[in-house]
Amino acid sequence: MASRKPLIAGNWKMNLNHFEAIALVQKIAFALPAKYFEKVDVAVIPPFTDIRSVQTLVDGDKLLLTYGAQDISAHDAGAYTGEVSGPMLAKLGCTFVVVGHSERREYHHEDDELVNRKVRAALKHGLTPILCVGERIEVREQGTHVEHCAAQLLAALKGLKAEQVRQVVVAYEPVWAIGTGRVATPADAQEVCGALRAKLAEKYGAEIADAVRVLYGGSVKSGNIADLVKQDDVDGALVGGASLDGEEFAKLCALAAGGPLP
Numbered sequence: 001m002a003s004r005k006p007l008i009a010g011n012w013k014m015n016l017n018h019f020e021a022i023a024l025v026q027k028i029a030f031a032l033p034a035k036y037f038e039k040v041d042v043a044v045i046p047p048f049t050d051i052r053s054v055q056t057l058v059d060g061d062k063l064l065l066t067y068g069a070q071d072i073s074a075h076d077a078g079a080y081t082g083e084v085s086g087p088m089l090a091k092l093g094c095t096f097v098v099v100g101h102s103e104r105r106e107y108h109h110e111d112d113e114l115v116n117r118k119v120r121a122a123l124k125h126g127l128t129p130i131l132c133v134g135e136r137i138e139v140r141e142q143g144t145h146v147e148h149c150a151a152q153l154l155a156a157l158k159g160l161k162a163e164q165v166r167q168v169v170v171a172y173e174p175v176w177a178i179g180t181g182r183v184a185t186p187a188d189a190q191e192v193c194g195a196l197r198a199k200l201a202e203k204y205g206a207e208i209a210d211a212v213r214v215l216y217g218g219s220v221k222s223g224n225i226a227d228l229v230k231q232d233d234v235d236g237a238l239v240g241g242a243s244l245d246g247e248e249f250a251k252l253c254a255l256a257a258g259g260p261l262p
């Protein structure tokens, strides 16, 4: 098995203005000494309006954490009011962009075809997509969650070459676990993350599947991260609520790095 470095990405969702963003990034950076970054990659994913401030801070203070955006336009430029393009995000120094988050699928009606176009837009501009897949509670109750997530994964990657797939980060986020405090068990997370990796192996080859990081997301906290990352196919987490508290997030990152706590 490839040694995949865990990634902890904090998705702030629609929270924190740019002043608050600076304060939170400083808090995280202060709490996490350089040695932790050897064992875990840490990213913050603030709202668009905060990214320039985060960029200035990260570049100015040579911080080891990276950052990204919560969405990307499928288009490069033009009359698309309200959209933010890949070239703009690349110019802001973003490493990551979240694509296909269930909140975008649900509240903005993003379908698999649009998610696929956004994944391509991200890769075209050198951004790493954090591609989210996950089932709603009804699907889990029917017992078809693995097939559902695998279908979302393949649809989002449609038309990509294996070498492009290597650059994607996949995040399994069961919708019923997001912001609910109802975390999937480590075994639940492993079941789907493992199945997604197997699907990648079937379609793009074992070597690519082995290299791709598969994260879990949904009510991840410092209290449950250690057991989640112990699973063979869980390579970190996409964290919502717990990423808004600097101390808690730093603790969570340290635990994903194998501890000890800062």
Ligand SMILES: O=C[C@H](O)COP(=O)(O)O
Pocket (backbone or CB within 6 Å): 011, 101, 173, 177, 178, 179, 180, 181, 217, 218, 219, 220, 238, 239, 240, 241, 242
């Ligand atoms: O992107 C993050 C996920 O939606 C998880 O959010 P949560 O940690 O608040 O449940």
